Amino acid sequence: MGKLRLFGRTTVSIQQCLILLVFVLVIAIPVQAETVNINKADAATLQHYLKGVGAVKAEAIVAYRNKHGKFKTPDDLKKVSGIGEATIKKNRKNISVNKGVTRLSGKKIKANKTKTSSKPKSKDSNKG
Numbered sequence: 062m063g064k065l066r067l068f069g070r071t072t073v074s075i076q077q078c079l080i081l082l083v084f085v086l087v088i089a090i091p092v093q094a095e096t097v098n099i100n101k102a103d104a105a106t107l108q109h110y111l112k113g114v115g116a117v118k119a120e121a122i123v124a125y126r127n128k129h130g131k132f133k134t135p136d137d138l139k140k141v142s143g144i145g146e147a148t149i150k151k152n153r154k155n156i157s158v159n160k161g162v163t164r165l166s167g168k169k170i171k172a173n174k175t176k177t178s179s180k181p182k183s184k185d186s187n188k189g
Contacts, residue, residue: 096161097152099138100131106165112151118143132158 064072097110104119114122118141125141126132135156138144149156 096155096157098157098159098161098163099135100126100158101163102161103164106162109165110155110162111148113148114144114152118148134158 063075095110097106099107099122102110104116104123107122108114108116108119111119121141121143122138129140132138135149135153135158137158138149138156139146155161
């Protein structure tokens with residue numbers, strides 16, 4: 062008792078089977094995807110976190126953003142050459158235009174907030 066016969070000759074303990082089962086389940090469970098800020102993320106980050114986005118598409122996203130400005134919605138990614146509805150659908154839950162991962166180091170930013178100074182700057186402030 063307490064042993065299982067595998068493949069005719071090999072016997073293993075139930076404990077060994079359970080350990081193997083736990084190991085396989087841990088490996089098989091997908092890692093929860095991170096939300097990616099498509100307005101701030103660099104190409105390496107986009108490539109890493111977005112399914113179906115390789116180096117060329119990630120660079121195209123960054124180039125489009127640099128030329129045309131920030132994306133207003135995740136669907137705006139369709140304007141980028143090589144990015145279609147299928148790519149957006151695969152990643153929709155993980156795409157944000159104002160929060161999420163921006164670098165592979167895992168640093169996240171919260172919603173974009175503009176800092177305002179309480180003291181207005183004057184052109185004449187340095188003249189004396």
